[in-house]
Amino acid sequence: MMNNLDERRARGRQVLKEMFGDKFLAGYEAAISGDGFGAEVGRMALEFAFAETWGNPALERKSRSFVVIGALIAQGRADELKNHIRAGLNNGITVKELEQAILQIVPYCGFPAAAQALESAHAVFQERGIASTSAKERGIL
Numbered sequence: 001m002m003n004n005l006d007e008r009r010a011r012g013r014q015v016l017k018e019m020f021g022d023k024f025l026a027g028y029e030a031a032i033s034g035d036g037f038g039a040e041v042g043r044m045a046l047e048f049a050f051a052e053t054w055g056n057p058a059l060e061r062k063s064r065s066f067v068v069i070g071a072l073i074a075q076g077r078a079d080e081l082k083n084h085i086r087a088g089l090n091n092g093i094t095v096k097e098l099e100q101a102i103l104q105i106v107p108y109c110g111f112p113a114a115a116q117a118l119e120s121a122h123a124v125f126q127e128r129g130i131a132s133t134s135a136k137e138r139g140i141l
Contacts, residue, residue: 012051019087061091066101073117074109081120095130
């Protein structure tokens with residue numbers, strides 16, 4: 001665990017940049033600057049979730065992405081799931097691996113959760129020019 005606050009923030013920024021890219025980082029930094037509503041929560045996420053947790057080398061980021069994606073599917077957090085599908089792809093998860101992870105969720109979280117996850121994945125794939133069919137188009141959602 002890092003003790004120096006500036007060091008934690010720098011590490012958190014580096015992790016965000018690597019996972020989400022420069023544009024996301026710039027927007028994130030703008031959102032956490034000053035005293036605006038929610039800024040403190042964003043700073044906490046930067047210092048703890050990204051610097052301390054995502055930045056911990058004990059588990060590779062690809063594996064961490066699978067854990068977070070599964071948790072977000074279980075919680076039904078579609079918007080945050082899209083962010084972490086983006087990060088997961090950046091962290092090395094393949095489309096086929098993501099599909100298998102969603103299939104693994106079915107016995108534990110049910111078909112509605114899997115269908116919602118497929119829809120979130122489809123939205124991210126469209127952004128990236130990856131061919132896919134939505135859950136709605138398949139009649140699953």
